């Protein structure tokens with residue numbers, strides 16, 4: 001089906017990793033989780049709470065200055081305008097995980113607005129990458145709600161997350177394909193995680209959540225009367241006196257991986273196109289969910305009425321003036337972060353071709369830093385090369401003990417191979433200890449083969465002497481003898497390699 005134009009807009013929630021919550025001094029769970037050892041138990045429900053985040057009468061909120069600063073910093077990194085004044089508003093709705101009966105959010109005066117992010121996209125017509133600009137409508141700051149836990153027919157509420165600072169980034173509908181939506185989100189994740197460093201931004205852990213709106217328009221075949229393409233449903237379309245018509249909007253909520261977002265949007269796009277020309281006369285919006293088990297979307301809520309949240313200014317919090325923050329310094333910091341890291345790697349004589357890859361990912365940079373401080377600075381170029389080769393990405397989860405074990409692998413003889421396999425095992429989902437024992441087993445295998453090879457050479461002195469004076473075809477004889485000696489259990493490739501080394 002040709003001549004359709006897809007329009008996608010995204011709303012992205014980013015959980016800020018501040019030490020305390022948005023309007024009280026309770027520990028911010030996102031921060032607590034991020035620093036916790038992965039083996040540790042989950043934090044007990046309703047232990048990170050106080051009268052403010054429980055919404056008890058008379059409790060007064062105090063805004064977290066760091067959270068505001070980080071939102072402004074993100075706005076600057078995303079080329080936003082920072083208005084002179086911003087304010088908080090109450091957004092009213094009823095839900096059991098929202099104890100106050102309203103959420104403190106921002107309505108008409110957010111901390112940042114009118115930004116943009118450039119994106120490289122593969123051109124359909126050529127191999128050259130095109131650059132597109134995705135405009136950002138706004139970035140505002142709000143508090144998160146708690147969590148409902150549905151168990152054995154009852155529902156329980158955990159308010160540990162209530163009051164966690166959430167930054168909401170809203171794009172203009174400038175995204176034109178599901179793949180572009182995925183690319184945008186990956187780039188945005190890198191910026192909040194690695195450049196401004198305000199969030200762990202893990203989708204699996206819910207630090208980065210995304211709602212997507214998609215609609216489709218039918219494009220007319222360009223006629224000789226008009227230059228370029230004319231869209232039905234746009235201002236241009238009305239010039240042709242065509243009825244204004246576009247598909248309804250499908251909203252997809254709570255997607256927790258980049259892949260699922262792309263898949264869900266692809267399904268929604270297919271559905272909307274297949275319904276043409278029976279599109280509804282009136283523009284409506286439906287909310288659909290995505291089932292990853294069978295890669296399908298399903299209707300959650302049809303024809304949603306626009307909710308009336310009865311916004312009004314939060315009377316307990318004064319407006320925030322941007323003059324209270326050093327905007328120039330915040331802008332500099334964003335750049336500096338990268339520059340400091342680059343300088344550090346250059347000083348360690350890491351080849352230039354690896355530097356960009358390592359500094360652009362906080363997980364890689366941290367792992368690099370830890371491995372080098374364990375293994376020694378002289379191994380910096382080698383560690384960098386290994387890291388870039390594997391482009392680990394999500395490797396921030398290693399504990400100190402694991403890092404030092406990995407570092408040992410860098411400085412031993414069979415280092416490269418072992419380090420790479422260790423990381424490969426771990427990334428494939430095995431635990432660190434399983435991965436290490438697998439490597440050690442392989443290592444024992446190698447030691448045993450070495451012994452067998454040595455025995456074969458000692459047992460066959462005549463053949464060894466003939467090989468040494470040039471009878472190279474005897475190599476096969478030694479391989480056969482070694483495999484027989486191991487009763488067939490030795491890996492022929494490994495025997496080959498070790499024999500070559502020995503001979």
Ligand SMILES: [Zn+2]
Pocket residue numbers: 021024025026048049050051052053054163
């Ligand atoms: Zn609290």
